Amino acid sequence: MIKKLVELQEKAKTEIMAVKTMHNLNEVKSLYLGKKSPLQEVLTQMKDLTVEEKKEMGIAINAFKQAVEEFVLVKRDLLQKDLINEKLEKEAIDISLPGVKFKDANYHPLELVTREIEEIFIGMGYNIAVGPEVELDLYNFEMLNLPAGHPAREMQDSFYINPTTLLRTHTSPVQARTMLENKNKPIQIICPGKVYRRDDDDATHSHQFMQVEGLVLGSNVSMADLKGTLEYLLKKMFGGDRVIRFRPSYFPFTEPSVEVDVSCFKCNGKGCALCKQNGWIEILGAGMVHPNVLKMAGYDPEVFQGFAFGIGIERVAMLKYGIDDIRNFYTNDIRFLRQF
Ligand code: DAH
Numbered sequence: 001m002i003k004k005l006v007e008l009q010e011k012a013k014t015e016i017m018a019v020k021t022m023h024n025l026n027e028v029k030s031l032y033l034g035k036k037s038p039l040q041e042v043l044t045q046m047k048d049l050t051v052e053e054k055k056e057m058g059i060a061i062n063a064f065k066q067a068v069e070e071f072v073l074v075k076r077d078l079l080q081k082d083l084i085n086e087k088l089e090k091e092a093i094d095i096s097l098p099g100v101k102f103k104d105a106n107y108h109p110l111e112l113v114t115r116e117i118e119e120i121f122i123g124m125g126y127n128i129a130v131g132p133e134v135e136l137d138l139y140n141f142e143m144l145n146l147p148a149g150h151p152a153r154e155m156q157d158s159f160y161i162n163p164t165t166l167l168r169t170h171t172s173p174v175q176a177r178t179m180l181e182n183k184n185k186p187i188q189i190i191c192p193g194k195v196y197r198r199d200d201d202d203a204t205h206s207h208q209f210m211q212v213e214g215l216v217l218g219s220n221v222s223m224a225d226l227k228g229t230l231e232y233l234l235k236k237m238f239g240g241d242r243v244i245r246f247r248p249s250y251f252p253f254t255e256p257s258v259e260v261d262v263s264c265f266k267c268n269g270k271g272c273a274l275c276k277q278n279g280w281i282e283i284l285g286a287g288m289v290h291p292n293v294l295k296m297a298g299y300d301p302e303v304f305q306g307f308a309f310g311i312g313i314e315r316v317a318m319l320k321y322g323i324d325d326i327r328n329f330y331t332n333d334i335r336f337l338r339q340f
Pocket of ligand 1: 169170171172213214251253254285286287307308309310311
């Protein structure tokens with residue numbers, strides 16, 4: 001009987017080692033250890049043995065079971081290793097393949113225009129100034145020669161925080177702030193930033209928009225410098241063939257004041273849809289700083305003169321990129337923004 005068990009064990013070993021799948025392994029295992037295994041036959045014959053023989057047989061049977069369990073464990077390990085290797089081979093990563101392209105963000109068109117304007121002015125030796133968006137009436141109006149009750153305040157109706165504080169209606173208050181900081185020293189700054197007005201939103205108006213303010217003060221600054229500066233700026237932005245023209249205008253903080261037009265960069269001044277058939281595009285407001293503004297900020301108008309200007313960034317971006325609705329800038333449509 002023991003001999004039979006040893007034979008059975010050898011057979012089990014060979015069969016177990018030959019299986020190819022986990023499923024087969026389990027089948028073969030129960031074939032040798034399960035209810036229908038040849039082991040049962042051995043067990044039924046046990047009753048005819050002597051006590052001594054039974055004891056010996058018991059040990060042999062346990063050894064057989066242990067051995068078969070052992071073979072199964074070893075084989076299971078081998079099968080598992082095979083599975084892992086097969087998987088590794090199948091899922092091998094080719095590190096020489098190009099990766100998935102990461103779509104990185106691009107600058108917002110308003111940021112692009114702002115940066116372009118900044119670059120141009122930095123190249124001319126200007127500094128970049130900043131000011132708060134929540135501003136005092138004092139700087140937003142009063143010190144710009146717009147006292148309480150001045151009719152020009154009406155054009156810049158705003159959002160008031162309280163009777164003396166409002167969301168700035170233009171970047172011009174930075175003029176007053178910069179002058180107070182630099183008392184009696186020359187100034188050459190631009191200030192880009194957000195401004196607010198109580199305006200109905202439509203294709204060309206928004207209650208929040210962006211401007212770039214410019215201020216130059218010195219003892220020998222003339223209107224010719226203003227013209228040269230703006231011509232340089234507009235040629236850089238809209239092409240070397242551009243010419244500019246000044247039209248008389250009115251701003252309380254400049255005297256004289258001008259509205260600046262640039263010759264249409266699309267039709268070269270002949271007249272087209274972009275320039276509404278008149279060959280010129282209105283682009284910004286400017287002028288020579290009003291003596292009252294200088295005085296209020298502690299500058300002596302007999303010593304200092306200067307010019308100032310204000311550019312609407314949305315308007316420049318709309319012209320430059322051919323955008324027909326200002327609301328495109330603010331609605332965060334990724335299809336629109338990805339074009340820049
Ligand atoms: N602050 C004016 C506006 O928002 C624009 C402007 C005009 C600014 C003339 C200036 C300037 O500095 O000189 O309408």
